[in-house]
Amino acid sequence: MMRYLLRRLAHAFLLVIGVSILAFLFTTLAPGNYFDEMRLNPQIAPETLVALRTQYQLNRPLPVRYASWVNSVLHGEMGFSFAYNTSVAPLLLLRAKNTLILTVTATLLAWAIALPLGVWSAERLGQFPDRLISWSTAALLVVPDLALALGLLVLALRTGWFPTGGMASVDFESLSSLNKIRDLALHMALPVATLVLSALPLLVRHVRAAVADVLDAPFLLAAEGHGIPRRTLLFRYALPAANPLVSLFGFSIGALLSGSLLVEVVMSWPGLGPFLLEAILARDIYVVIGGVLFSTIFLVAGNFLADMLLYWVDPRIRSASTPG
Amino acid sequence: MSRRRKVAIWLLVLGALHGVVLCAGFFAPYDPVEQDRKSPYLPPMRLHFVDMRGQFHLRPFVYVLQLRPASFDQYVEDTTRPRPLKFFTFGDRYRLLGFLPSRLHFFGAGDERIYLLGTDAFGRDQLSRLLFGGQVSLLAGLLGAGFTLLIGWCIGAAAGYYGGWRDDLLMRVAELFLALPWLYLLFAIRAFLPLTVNPLQAFFLIVAVIAAVGWARPARLVRGIVLSAKERDFVRAARGFGASHLYLLRRHILPETSSVLLTQAAILIPQYVLAEMTLSFLGLGVPEPVPSWGNLLSNLQQYSVLVSYWWMYLPALIMVPFFLGYLGLASALQERAEAYKIQRRSFGSLA
Amino acid sequence: MELLLKVENLVKRYARRNFAGARQEFLALDGVSFAVSAGTTLAIVGESGSGKSTLASCIACLETPTSGNLWFEGTNLVQAAERELRKIRPRIQLIFPDPASSLSARWPVFGILVEPLVLQGKLNRNEMKKRGFSLLERVGLSPDIAWRPPSELSGGQRQRLAIARALALDPVLLILDEALSALDCSVQAQIANLLLELQSSLTMTLLFITHDLTMAAHLADEIAVMSHGRIIEHGPSAEVLRNPRQEATRQLLAAVPRLPRAPLPAAQQ
Numbered sequence: 001m002m003r004y005l006l007r008r009l010a011h012a013f014l015l016v017i018g019v020s021i022l023a024f025l026f027t028t029l030a031p032g033n034y035f036d037e038m039r040l041n042p043q044i045a046p047e048t049l050v051a052l053r054t055q056y057q058l059n060r061p062l063p064v065r066y067a068s069w070v071n072s073v074l075h076g077e078m079g080f081s082f083a084y085n086t087s088v089a090p091l092l093l094l095r096a097k098n099t100l101i102l103t104v105t106a107t108l109l110a111w112a113i114a115l116p117l118g119v120w121s122a123e124r125l126g127q128f129p130d131r132l133i134s135w136s137t138a139a140l141l142v143v144p145d146l147a148l149a150l151g152l153l154v155l156a157l158r159t160g161w162f163p164t165g166g167m168a169s170v171d172f173e174s175l176s177s178l179n180k181i182r183d184l185a186l187h188m189a190l191p192v193a194t195l196v197l198s199a200l201p202l203l204v205r206h207v208r209a210a211v212a213d214v215l216d217a218p219f220l221l222a223a224e225g226h227g228i229p230r231r232t233l234l235f236r237y238a239l240p241a242a243n244p245l246v247s248l249f250g251f252s253i254g255a256l257l258s259g260s261l262l263v264e265v266v267m268s269w270p271g272l273g274p275f276l277l278e279a280i281l282a283r284d285i286y287v288v289i290g291g292v293l294f295s296t297i298f299l300v301a302g303n304f305l306a307d308m309l310l311y312w313v314d315p316r317i318r319s320a321s322t323p324g
Numbered sequence: 325m326s327r328r329r330k331v332a333i334w335l336l337v338l339g340a341l342h343g344v345v346l347c348a349g350f351f352a353p354y355d356p357v358e359q360d361r362k363s364p365y366l367p368p369m370r371l372h373f374v375d376m377r378g379q380f381h382l383r384p385f386v387y388v389l390q391l392r393p394a395s396f397d398q399y400v401e402d403t404t405r406p407r408p409l410k411f412f413t414f415g416d417r418y419r420l421l422g423f424l425p426s427r428l429h430f431f432g433a434g435d436e437r438i439y440l441l442g443t444d445a446f447g448r449d450q451l452s453r454l455l456f457g458g459q460v461s462l463l464a465g466l467l468g469a470g471f472t473l474l475i476g477w478c479i480g481a482a483a484g485y486y487g488g489w490r491d492d493l494l495m496r497v498a499e500l501f502l503a504l505p506w507l508y509l510l511f512a513i514r515a516f517l518p519l520t521v522n523p524l525q526a527f528f529l530i531v532a533v534i535a536a537v538g539w540a541r542p543a544r545l546v547r548g549i550v551l552s553a554k555e556r557d558f559v560r561a562a563r564g565f566g567a568s569h570l571y572l573l574r575r576h577i578l579p580e581t582s583s584v585l586l587t588q589a590a591i592l593i594p595q596y597v598l599a600e601m602t603l604s605f606l607g608l609g610v611p612e613p614v615p616s617w618g619n620l621l622s623n624l625q626q627y628s629v630l631v632s633y634w635w636m637y638l639p640a641l642i643m644v645p646f647f648l649g650y651l652g653l654a655s656a657l658q659e660r661a662e663a664y665k666i667q668r669r670s671f672g673s674l675a
Numbered sequence: 676m677e678l679l680l681k682v683e684n685l686v687k688r689y690a691r692r693n694f695a696g697a698r699q700e701f702l703a704l705d706g707v708s709f710a711v712s713a714g715t716t717l718a719i720v721g722e723s724g725s726g727k728s729t730l731a732s733c734i735a736c737l738e739t740p741t742s743g744n745l746w747f748e749g750t751n752l753v754q755a756a757e758r759e760l761r762k763i764r765p766r767i768q769l770i771f772p773d774p775a776s777s778l779s780a781r782w783p784v785f786g787i788l789v790e791p792l793v794l795q796g797k798l799n800r801n802e803m804k805k806r807g808f809s810l811l812e813r814v815g816l817s818p819d820i821a822w823r824p825p826s827e828l829s830g831g832q833r834q835r836l837a838i839a840r841a842l843a844l845d846p847v848l849l850i851l852d853e854a855l856s857a858l859d860c861s862v863q864a865q866i867a868n869l870l871l872e873l874q875s876s877l878t879m880t881l882l883f884i885t886h887d888l889t890m891a892a893h894l895a896d897e898i899a900v901m902s903h904g905r906i907i908e909h910g911p912s913a914e915v916l917r918n919p920r921q922e923a924t925r926q927l928l929a930a931v932p933r934l935p936r937a938p939l940p941a942a943q944q
Contacts (some may be wrong), residue, residue: 013502015503018500018503019497019500019503021503021514022500039559044475086383096412102581103488107613127586134673136649141647141651142600142643142644142646142647142648142651143641143644144640144647145598145639145643146598146601146602146605146621146640146641146642147637147643147644148595150621150624150630150637151637151640153627153630154630154631154634157445157630157631164627225399233361252501254505254506257505257507257508258505258506258507258508259507261505261507261508261511262602262606265606266625276511276606278516278609279515279606280511280515281607283339283515285400285515286512288512288515291508292504292508292511292512293505294510295505296503296504296505299504299505300503304505373870479752556776557773557776557777558776558777558778558779560732560737560769560777561769561771561777561837562790562794563737563764563845564735564736564737564764564765564767564768564769565764565765565790565791565794565795565844566761566762566764566765566791566794566795566844568761571752571794576779579781608767
């Protein structure tokens with residue numbers, strides 16, 4: 001068990017390193033840098049610009065910059081933000097926490113809805129409830145996330161039931177603990193709803209397909225013959241056997257992360273999304289690299305979790321990886 | 325309904341949708357960049373068939389909109405001034421399909437301006453902008469998907485056919501690209517390219533960026549097919565006749581990948597159009613004044629616009645029929661591929 | 676009679692990754708040695724997993740052995756370059772066990788048949804057409820199946836097609852890898868007789884791989900018995916059948932259903 005775990009961990013680690021190199025490589029494609037804006041300003045002397053560039057090491061060759069960046073990462077700084085004039089890591093960590101809150105909630109909620117819906121659908125394959133769900137998911141699938149996000153925003157603006165942006169009300173600090181949670185939930189409602197609605201159709205479809213496949217299996221029939229109650233049968237026997245689902249879990253994390261980028265910008269949720277956008281527009285390279293890296297780490301971590309889950313659930317992998 | 329018919333029907337539907345956008349110059353009454361400063365944020369004009377006296381007209385007409393007294397953005401219909409729609413009229417100059425000069429438009433209202441989908445802050449006709457914007461967004465999606473599939477096809481085929489360290493290396497790189505959430509990767513690549521470019525350059529930039537992002541998944545699929553096709557007996561038999569690698573790939577192996585590529589195309593194209601819309605919406609894509617479905621929505625980031633002028637939201641829904649068409653096509657193609665696989669499997673078991 | 680094929684200590688090892696990522700090795704051939712004289716028929720018999728198909732692939736130059744020597748018409752196939760092999764491959768033809776998968780489902784019968792000729796590129800269209808039809812006739816197939824898809828043929832017809840295709844390039848060595856196992860008994864007999872007839876008229880050398888010892892005895896001059904990647908017994912067919920020396924051979928003999936002693940029925944009308 002440990003060997004498998006370590007192997008997957010090493011794999012994940014190498015992946016993150018590879019991504020960081022890839023991100024760095026892209027900087028060579030970039031004409032222009034942070035100081036181009038300043039160059040247009042006649043009041044700043046060109047020598048100042050050169051000095052600034054040297055100070056920020058923008059004129060060193062790529063491997064050197066990469067090495068010093070890695071060094072900076074090991075020191076917990078992750079490079080330097082030109083716009084904010086401080087190291088990147090603390091800025092990103094705060095934003096990353098907010099994005100995590102959103103994404104994890106959305107993932108859990110989406111799966112919590114998709115699993116029962118999918119199983120229910122698979123049980124009644126071809127009948128009316130199944131058809132209804134299929135049609136609804138198809139309808140949801142064809143609406144772009146952008147339209148969903150904007151639409152929900154209009155809803156909030158028109159009805160005033162939900163706050164229309166941000167993560168906390170102005171008087172957040174003065175609220176009681178219970179009210180703080182309520183406030184957070186209200187602010188999270190719209191972004192989470194958008195993410196869940198956009199992820200739901202594909203998840204439900206895949207769960208339905210996977211479970212439908214498994215429901216035919218003889219071992220389930222045998223278990224039923226043993227008198228095992230229906231619900232236990234479905235969730236403890238059928239579901240784990242539906243293998244593709246765990247890899248779908250990893251895939252859904254990636255999709256939700258990408259989705260959260262857009263949703264955060266539209267709904268002004270202070271996560272990695274708007275921060276990254278700002279950095280791109282300002283050419284703040286190290287922030288961009290850091291942000292991309294963070295999102296990769298989340299995704300890789302999510303996939304790692306999915307791998308561990310798969311290992312725990314699927315005895316075939318367990319026996320295949322143990323020596324003997 | 326036969327599977328082939330299903331595919332054909334969806335293709336027809338998509339063809340019609342794309343056809344309308346292709347001939348945007350014909351279907352749109354006005355030039356998309358033409359401004360009408362006197363009519364900012366005009367709501368859509370409703371089509372009427374029955375006039376104030378209860379008389380039915382075959383030819384639809386609209387009423388000229390007038391500012392409600394004591395308001396600066398509320399309009400009412402002036403029922404004393406109906407304007408009939410004229411079909412196949414002559415209007416602004418444009419180039420059909422990009423090169424045929426023409427002045428024939430599907431409909432218009434003569435000298436009067438008719439805004440079936442309202443106008444934006446600069447008084448530009450939203451319907452025209454929607455149609456022309458579709459050209460940009462759809463083309464970006466189609467080209468992007470085309471390039472991605474080409475890259476993925478080549479890399480997947482190479483990895484699957486040669487195997488060994490080449491396969492390992494290519495698939496590791498593919499894993500890298502798959503490890504990044506695609507929108508973040510898109511952003512990252514876009515970040516490192518010039519921000520202020522002219523619309524044409526911006527367009528090709530986006531296409532290149534979108535294409536560079538998604539090759540990994542098709543590559544893996546193609547690799548899987550090539551790997552298994554390589555071991556099929558009829559391929560080995562052909563090797564036995566002295567076939568070269570190129571011949572095997574060309575005649576036996578790569579034709580096996582066609583169905584996967586088609587299905588991937590039907591899945592990727594709408595995703596890529598959406599990617600362009602997202603980039604343009606956020607200001608990283610096609611810049612003004614060239615319309616694209618994305619940048620038509622970008623001023624919706626101001627809540628006041630979002631609430632007061634509901635017709636500005638419509639471009640967000642324009643993707644729906646296209647998505648539907650591509651979804652239907654992808655399902656129909658997948659069904660056909662499944663059926664063919666089952667057919668082949670049973671063919672193999674006959675003794 | 677000169678030796679056409681000489682196999683020396685052939686070893687083939689496969690390395691695989693299972694889906695947990697661990698490397699596993701599999702030894703298919705563990706030092707196989709034998710020789711075949713031109714114009715004779717050698718049968719290689721063994722149970723499933725004994726390495727027979729791997730041996731066939733290696734001799735047909737479709738797999739590269741891990742070590743050992745493979746002498747064919749004076750050339751060592753193990754060490755030959757790909758370009759040389761490409762020229763040698765047409766002279767050794769392999770007939771596959773599954774008649775369906777060895778024929779491309781997308782092409783009509785005639786296209787499949789003349790593919791080797793097209794590849795060689797030495798004949799023009801008319802010559803190819805003539806040769807194609809004469810091959811069809813040679814194996815007993817009617818010319819009006821020429822434009823049908825292979826899915827419309829029966830198993831026996833497909834195998835005849837595969838043989839016809841293999842003959843297109845005038846091979847000197849024909850390897851039949853369990854070529855009859857997927858067919859019905861009566862059809863097996865028909866094809867077996869066809870093979871015997873072709874061998875005598877075209878003076879080919881046949882390498883017949885099977886798990887059916889009786890069939891082997893009927894068709895072959897010599898029998899070699901394989902088990903776990905090695906040849907454990909080799910001798911003239913009558914000898915091996917009457918006095919099997921190894922336990923494995925005895926087991927193979929015992930596995931054959933006992934039928935009254937009679938020559939195999941000729942082709943059914």
